[in-house]
Amino acid sequence: MTTGQHHPTIRPATGPDLDALQALARRTIDICYRGFLGDEAVDWFVGSGASDEHVRGHLEQGHVHCLDLETFPDNVTARSFYDSCGWVLGDRLEDEGPAKLEYTKSAGD
Secondary structure: OOOOOOOOOOOOOOOOHHHHHHHHHHHHHHOHHHHOHHHHHHHHHHHHHHHHHHHHHHHOOOOOEEEEEEEEEOOOOHHHHHOOOOOOOEEEEOOOOOOEEEEEEOOOO
């Protein structure tokens, strides 16, 4: 009997993962960044290929080995979900705009 809970396998990204990683980055930026970057900046970043090149550069340098998530400190539902799935709470991100918390998940977690 299964519980319905899926525990993904995390492994270092390799060259064949590039297209999927770029598509994931484009979808994430398109959906999540408009609220604070605005439509024009998001459309440019995704449409110009800068997002794809950013991911390609990290993969070529061997830097795509963990996943990062950000959430707001008051988002109890998201924080509870991330905690239950084994994400590791990192730093509080302080920059312009509202405060955010960073969660990470890597092959070693």
